[in-house]
Amino acid sequence: MRADPAPKTNASLAxxxxxxxxxxxxxxxxEAQPLAFSDSSHQLYRVFEGARRLSGPPGYxxxxxxxDGVAQAQFWQGFEALFGATFAQQTRDLxxxxxxxxxxxxxxxxxxxxxxxxxxxxxxxxxxxxHGMEPDTKDWTRAMPPLAQHLSAMHQAPMxxxxxxxxxxxxxxxxxxxxxxxxxEAPEQAAQCRALIQWAQTAGLGASLTSILTEAxxxxxxxxxxxxxxxxxxxxxxxxxPPASGSSAPSxxxxxxxxxxxxxxxxxxxxIVLDWVLLEYLCDAPEAQTLARAYREAGGAQSLNKLEGxxxxxxxVYRLLLFSLNVLGEDSLNAWLxxxxxxxxxxxxx
Numbered sequence: 001m002r003a004d005p006a007p008k009t010n011a012s013l014a015x016x017x018x019x020x021x022x023x024x025x026x027x028x029x030x031e032a033q034p035l036a037f038s039d040s041s042h043q044l045y046r047v048f049e050g051a052r053r054l055s056g057p058p059g060y061x062x063x064x065x066x067x068d069g070v071a072q073a074q075f076w077q078g079f080e081a082l083f084g085a086t087f088a089q090q091t092r093d094l095x096x097x098x099x100x101x102x103x104x105x106x107x108x109x110x111x112x113x114x115x116x117x118x119x120x121x122x123x124x125x126x127x128x129x130x131h132g133m134e135p136d137t138k139d140w141t142r143a144m145p146p147l148a149q150h151l152s153a154m155h156q157a158p159m160x161x162x163x164x165x166x167x168x169x170x171x172x173x174x175x176x177x178x179x180x181x182x183x184x185e186a187p188e189q190a191a192q193c194r195a196l197i198q199w200a201q202t203a204g205l206g207a208s209l210t211s212i213l214t215e216a217x218x219x220x221x222x223x224x225x226x227x228x229x230x231x232x233x234x235x236x237x238x239x240x241x242p243p244a245s246g247s248s249a250p251s252x253x254x255x256x257x258x259x260x261x262x263x264x265x266x267x268x269x270x271x272i273v274l275d276w277v278l279l280e281y282l283c284d285a286p287e288a289q290t291l292a293r294a295y296r297e298a299g300g301a302q303s304l305n306k307l308e309g310x311x312x313x314x315x316x317v318y319r320l321l322l323f324s325l326n327v328l329g330e331d332s333l334n335a336w337l338x339x340x341x342x343x344x345x346x347x348x349x350x
Contacts, residue, residue: 006116065122074326131238148294155228173220229269288342
């Protein structure tokens with residue numbers, strides 16, 4: 001690994017291509033991938049080596065932070081307020097983060113080949129290329145069993161090395177309330193704040209932002225919250241399914257053998273119930289039923305049983321929290337709050 005810092009994150013493509021070539025000791029070509037979102041935290045490049053440059057499958061994936069995207073991302077603003085880490089801090093020790101990921105999950109994790117600190121305080125990563133396809137979100141039932149095994153392992157992993165102490169957990173309801181107030185009081189969220197107040201009046205939660213947040217904190221304080229390891233920005237596009245049988249494309253073979261989770265930047269301790277609220281947005285009813293059944297079989301029955309009483313009481317709070325983090329890009333609070341509560345029905349039927 002090079003000791004000298006990498007270029008600034010906004011260096012030219014030619015500059016980065018030269019830097020990576022020198023680091024690997026062979027000429028490479030970089031192929032930029034389209035930004036998935038306007039506030040994407042990284043610019044991705046496929047890295048082609050030597051004789052296979054642009055004529056065969058890539059050997060690596062280069063991830064260069066996108067400071068403008070990070071600065072405007074509601075997710076990373078909220079992440080810092082809630083969990084106490086900026087994007088740069090969260091990804092500063094990428095070797096340690098990838099090692100922790102491998103100890104936590106039974107899913108495949110890309111192989112981190114190199115990580116470099118940039119001159120402006122970010123971290124650039126080079127991982128072995130994983131050959132695969134994103135799950136078909138219209139029907140990703142086949143991904144539910146390995147996803148359930150992943151969640152069960154993350155939720156049951158020891159928390160003694162977690163960078164959040166008991167005092168921070170006790171202050172969690174207040175932290176959520178403070179962030180939600182900051183979010184809904186922002187001038188650009190005026191319409192969302194009005195929609196929240198209208199919804200809260202029909203739900204009996206008061207007619208002002210203060211009364212709503214008071215009820216939110218009270219709801220969180222009244223529940224005994226279990227914590228586990230979480231990726232609060234979990235989305236289907238962060239997974240890769242194994243390549244088709246018979247594919248001969250070279251890549252990260254360790255990861256190619258199973259469902260791969262490629263984005264670990266937001267790994268953090270968090271309340272387990274937050275994961276389940278997010279999963280209701282990622283699954284339809286049959287997928288949720290398959291996921292819950294597989295989670296129980298993977299050793300998570302006790303955790304899921306505890307969830308039965310608390311989820312209906314805190315769901316609305318965590319839905320507000322996830323909306324404020326813009327995890328799925330929804331721009332209608334009313335539509336977001338009215339999505340089906342899949343796991344209530346499952347718990348009653350199983």
